[in-house]
Amino acid sequence: MLQKIDFEDDFQDLHESRGHLLRPSYYWTIFKKRWPYFVLPFLLIATAGLAGAYLWPPTYLSEGKILVQSQQIPSELVRSTVTSAAQERIQVIQQRTMTRDNLIAIADKFQLFPEKRTLMSVTDLVELMKKKTKFAPVDIQLDFKQRSRADNPTIVFSVGFEYPDPAVAARVANELMTRILNEDLRDRTSRATDTTKFLAREVQRLQAENTALDNKIAQLKVAQGKSVSSTKGDQPSMLDQMKTELAQKSALYSDRHPLIQSLKRQIEALEKEAPPTTGADANAAGNIDALTTQQDALQKNLEAAAAKLAAARLGENLEKDQQSEKLEVIEQPTVPQDPIKPNRQKVAVLALLAALAAGAGLTFLKEISDTAIRRTSDIFSVVDSRLVVSIPYIVTTSETRRRKVRMIVGIVCSVLLIGAVLVGAYFFLPPLDLVVAKARVGLFR
DSSP: OOOOOOOSSOGGGTTOTTGGGGOHHHHHHHHHHHHHHHHHHHHHHHHHHHHHHHHSOOBEEEEEEEEEEOOSSOTTTOOOSOOSOHHHHHHHHHHHHTSHHHHHHHHHHHTOOHHHHTTSOHHHHHHHHHHHEEEEEOOOOOSSOOOTTSSSOOOEEEEEEEESSHHHHHHHHHHHHHHHHHHHHHHHHHHHHHHHHHHHHHHHHHHHHHHHHHHHHHHHHHHHHHHHHHHOTTSOOHHHHHHHHHHHHHTTSOTTSHHHHHHHHHHHHHHHSOOOSOOOHHHHHHHHHHHHHHHHHHHHHHHHHHHHHHHHHHHHHHHHTTOSSEEEEEEOOOOOSSOSBOOHHHHHHHHHHHHHHHHHHHHHHHHHHOOSOOSHHHHHTTSOGGGOOOOOOOOOHHHHHHHHHHHHHHHHHHHHHHHHHHHHHHHHSOOHHHHHHHHHHHHHO
């Protein structure tokens, strides 16, 4: 019985054993012969991939943006006592916000991950919260040069949270931003208050030392004045001289001036202290000069500390009134409309490519492992080429009829498939004008 064997090359290519690899008909013949090995893995992998792409739970990201706003009042008039850089403060605030206690408190407040929490420890929950929380700087492209803030350019960073429920993601992102703003305000106010308290203690210490020196100088002057009045009765007493000096200085300075207050304390000490009997005039004069020099230096330090204290109090009021550099919300977290992952189209395309690769790989693996004789090169491996003769194949009428029937059936199936696709698109897809409008918005947004 004669049987048709599909040779993939003819006897004209006896010396070109690999020329069939360049012809598309070779691959089409393999597909027709091994199509079950291609179709089965393709359908399995493609079905699993497409089902996974459209059944994968979505993840939504809700995020807002925070701007580091510069000081409202010019720094030439009032300087802030918080001198740390904005980048450093943001990193510190981020670390404080992402502490274990804060993350657990947020997870308990919004009842996050209810299905997973029964199977995970507290440490795993904290790590999951850190993974879902997003802090990222926003790169702002400016077409002009920074002039007034060359050393402190505009800083914007985003704060977001990923979650399967978009409404919960928005609430958690708002909670994170609120904690960040409160932490920044508390940190700056605390630093300014600590600076004011330190300078206030320093001023009190200098004032105490100044008062002690005033008392010593007053006692020495009382002793010196008594000695002078006993020898020179016609000269005015030390108390009268100091009162005269106080009257002269009062015309120039206010009552709160340190020099006026010092003279008043000395006069009070002279009036209260009983005059000593005798004293060494030379030693008393030398001690007074030394103490006076020491008091002058101490007075300068006191005035400098008082000026710094006044500036620190202004800076503290600046922080409390939120007129210094601060964080400002420029974009509030909202409920996201579209998920950030998965990218269903990308997953579907990758699944189809993997299905094609698996089907083609299995088909060619089966073809390579087949030892049947299909090409002239296979015959020549076992038979001498001079003994091989080409016999042409005669196509019968029944074969021609079957070929026409298969062609007609293929055309009908293609038409039915196209019609089914069009009907499904009509009933399940949105209107074409809406699709075009969405595409334009996405393109020009």
